[in-house]
Amino acid sequence: MSDELSAQATPTDQGYEGALRPATLDEFVGQAKVRKQMGLLLNAAAMRNHTPDHILLAGPPGLGKTTLSMIVAAEVGKPLHQTSGPAIQHAGDLAAVLSALTPGEVLFIDEIHRMARSAEEMLYLAMEDFKVDIMVGKGAGATSVPLELAPFTLVGATTRAGLLPNPLRDRFGFTAHLEFYSDDELTSVVTRASGLLGFEVSETGLEEIARRSRGTPRIANRLLRRVRDYSLVHDTPGDTAAVRAALALYDVDDHGLDRLDREVLRAVVERFEGGPVGLSTLAVSVGEEAETIEAVVEPFLVRAGLLTRTPRGRVATRLGWEHIGLRPV
Numbered sequence: 001m002s003d004e005l006s007a008q009a010t011p012t013d014q015g016y017e018g019a020l021r022p023a024t025l026d027e028f029v030g031q032a033k034v035r036k037q038m039g040l041l042l043n044a045a046a047m048r049n050h051t052p053d054h055i056l057l058a059g060p061p062g063l064g065k066t067t068l069s070m071i072v073a074a075e076v077g078k079p080l081h082q083t084s085g086p087a088i089q090h091a092g093d094l095a096a097v098l099s100a101l102t103p104g105e106v107l108f109i110d111e112i113h114r115m116a117r118s119a120e121e122m123l124y125l126a127m128e129d130f131k132v133d134i135m136v137g138k139g140a141g142a143t144s145v146p147l148e149l150a151p152f153t154l155v156g157a158t159t160r161a162g163l164l165p166n167p168l169r170d171r172f173g174f175t176a177h178l179e180f181y182s183d184d185e186l187t188s189v190v191t192r193a194s195g196l197l198g199f200e201v202s203e204t205g206l207e208e209i210a211r212r213s214r215g216t217p218r219i220a221n222r223l224l225r226r227v228r229d230y231s232l233v234h235d236t237p238g239d240t241a242a243v244r245a246a247l248a249l250y251d252v253d254d255h256g257l258d259r260l261d262r263e264v265l266r267a268v269v270e271r272f273e274g275g276p277v278g279l280s281t282l283a284v285s286v287g288e289e290a291e292t293i294e295a296v297v298e299p300f301l302v303r304a305g306l307l308t309r310t311p312r313g314r315v316a317t318r319l320g321w322e323h324i325g326l327r328p329v
Contacts, residue, residue, distance in 0.1 A: 020193050020221055021067045023074055029192065030185040030217070031064065034176045038068070041174055042075045051104055052076060053173025054127055054154040056112075058161040060299050062218030063178040065157035069108040072155055078104040085114035094119040095134060095147070098126055103150040112156035113163040120168055127154055127171045159295050180215030180303060183207070189217045190224050194238075199228045201238035208243045212256040214300045219256075226250055255304060255323065260288065264297050265306055266324050268316045274328065276313030 022028045025035050025042075038055070045052035055072065057065040066082075073080035081101060088094050088109070093116075101107060109115070115123070126132050130149040156172065158164060169175070181189070187210040194201045201209070201224070209227065213220035223246075230246035231238050251259045267285045268275050283290040298314070301307035306320035321328045 020196055021070065023071065025071055025075065027192075028064065028067065028071065029188045030181045031176075031178055034068075034178060037174065037176065038072070042072065046076070051151040052153045054171065055156070056161070056164075056169065056172040056175040057155065057157045057178060058175060059159070059178030060180070060216070061159055061296060062216040063180070064217060065178065066108070066110065068176075069106065069155040069157065072153065073106040073108075076104065076106065076153070078102075078106055078153075080106045080108060082108045082110070085109060085111040088119045089116045091116070091118040091122045094122050094126075095132055098132060098149050098152075099147060101150050101152045104152065105150070106153045106155060108155045108157070110157045111159070112168075113158045113160050120165060123154075124167055124171060181213075181217060181220075182215070183210045186210035186213050186215070186217065186220045190220050193221050193224055197224070197228060199224075199231070199238060201227065201243070202240060204240045205238055205243040208240055209247075212247060212252050212254065214256040215303070223247060223250075223252065256300070257323075260286070260292075261297055261301060262324065264288075264293060265301060265316065265320055268307065268314055269321055269324055269326060274321065275315035276310055278313045282314060 025039050028035055041055070042052055052072070057068055059065065069082075070080055079102065081097065083097055088097070097107070122132050126149060130151055132147050132149065134145045134147050154172075161169070161175075161177075187206050190201070190206050190209050190213075194206065205227070209223050210220060213223060227238060227243050227246040230236070230249065231242050234242070234245075236242045253262070257265070263286045264282065267282060268277055271285055272282075277285075279290050279294060283293050286293070298307065298309070301320070302309060304319075305317055306323055308315050308317055316328075318328050
């Protein structure tokens with residue numbers, strides 16, 4: 001193993017991994033319109049010396065919603081408190097979180113659409129008036145005690161904006177819809193990441209990684225790390241051949257489909273003769289959760305033109321048939 005590759009496997013490598021997240025809006029690659037909109041919102045709040053409006057980040061997984069929440073906190077110079085919708089199953093859980101916030105703090109709730117309904121209703125008043133009502137006691141003797149909250153900025157993230165109730169969605173001052181990345185944008189993402197990781201990859205190798213990353217920066221960074229591991233173990237440079245060999249080892253094909261993507265596509269084509277097939281039936285046939293297929297697999301297959309969604313179910317397109325080596329019947 002060469003000294004250069006051995007030097008990459010150092011204790012400080014974890015620091016580089018954490019540094020892959022951009023720290024400012026200027027460093028954030030892609031989502032140009034969203035960055036301009038957020039920059040305007042944050043700059044205006046700073047000029048007025050006010051807490052920024054609440055922000056809702058909507059889009060598929062891996063596009064940078066958590067990173068943007070960290071950037072919001074960094075831009076306003078306030079702490080970030082992170083939690084998630086599934087962790088807030090009672091109004092008391094939310095009250096505990098809100099009461100602990102300091103003035104101007106940024107509260108990030110990931111998968112906000114999965115909060116309990118009672119917590120959602122408490123959040124309405126907290127977002128508008130920065131106070132909540134706490135019920136003390138039970139039965140006829142129960143009383144409502146108002147609790148004043150420090151002004152805060154809520155950043156909510158969701159992969160399924162349609163599941164948010166209208167009263168909650170309307171209370172966000174700004175809703176950002178994140179889009180999949182282009183190959184050029186993903187090339188910029190992995191170019192930056194390779195520099196932070198201290199791993200040199202050829203230009204064509206970086207483009208190959210970007211092309212197979214399904215329009216998602218999280219996947220691009222993950223594939224880059226696997227290529228780095230392959231080069232380290234096999235003592236090879238980060239050229240196009242190493243990229244292709246590493247991605248083949250991890251079952252990522254030329255179009256970016258992984259094992260589960262191909263299983264879903266093959267199930268539609270071979271088991272259900274191209275469809276239509278319902279989501280629950282499809283999930284059972286591949287042994288995966290329906291939510292995973294709907295939120296993770298389908299968006300890319302539909303965007304790539306390999307699958308379509310109809311009122312009767314999922315249907316493979318001509319490109320979908322051809323991708324697995326068959327002709328439409």
